Amino acid sequence: MIVPMTGKSRLKKLREFGFVLAGGLTVIFGILGPWLRHHPAPLWLWLVNSLLVVLALLAPRSLGPLERLWMRLGLVLGAINSRIILTAMFYGVFTPMGSLMRARGHDPLRRRLDPAAASYRLPSRERPGSHMAKPF
Template identity: 45%
Template sequence: MAVRQTNRAFGLTFAGVFTVIALIGWAVFDTLPRWALVTAAVFLVIALALPVLLLPLNRLWEKLAGGLGHLNNHLILGLFFYGFVTPMGLLMRLLGKDPMCRRPDRAAGSYLVPVGRKASAETYRDLF
């Protein structure tokens, strides 16, 4: 039943998309693209009558969308890293900032930062 509903939703979605394409063509070019309306009608009829026929197209669309999502994810994260994180790190290095205290300090006896509270039964009740 779930596969049938997914195929039906896929068909109805594509019927809507092709209807919107036809309406945009009519609004912009003042001509109604019949191919878009015919495609929308075919998707609508199949989605309502025999949604199982849309299974191969649905699976193909899922694979295509998954590949595009993978590509977009890496592209957007790469742009964010090289466009924001790297320049921020270079700027902090130029300004001499070290928020993680990674520079060696020969004068320090220890790098251990003391914790302000002691471990007791009360502190373990609310760890976070």
């Protein structure tokens, strides 16, 4: 259950959001962009960053709608990215690895059926009592 933040903690989070967003925009569009493209930083960046910092300092509640929109965007992008990454891992790593193991006859779960076997139970190993002395 998500408990909504109120009071000082909410204002602090909104203030942090304004500063972090201004810093992130500065790094991406003010440092990396000009460095990679050999162009000066755009004027809009400094205007937006100045506005974000002023709002974060003087009126952090005004950043509330922007923060909620940003979080929704993050949830949507996170859902999309996780599906892409998990699909790539499944079809790019696990499926070829499983196919290769089956082709080589490797059966780590011992799933082969043996009609002559009376039981598939594996007997337990006898352990000394000291193996529980230091579990970690």
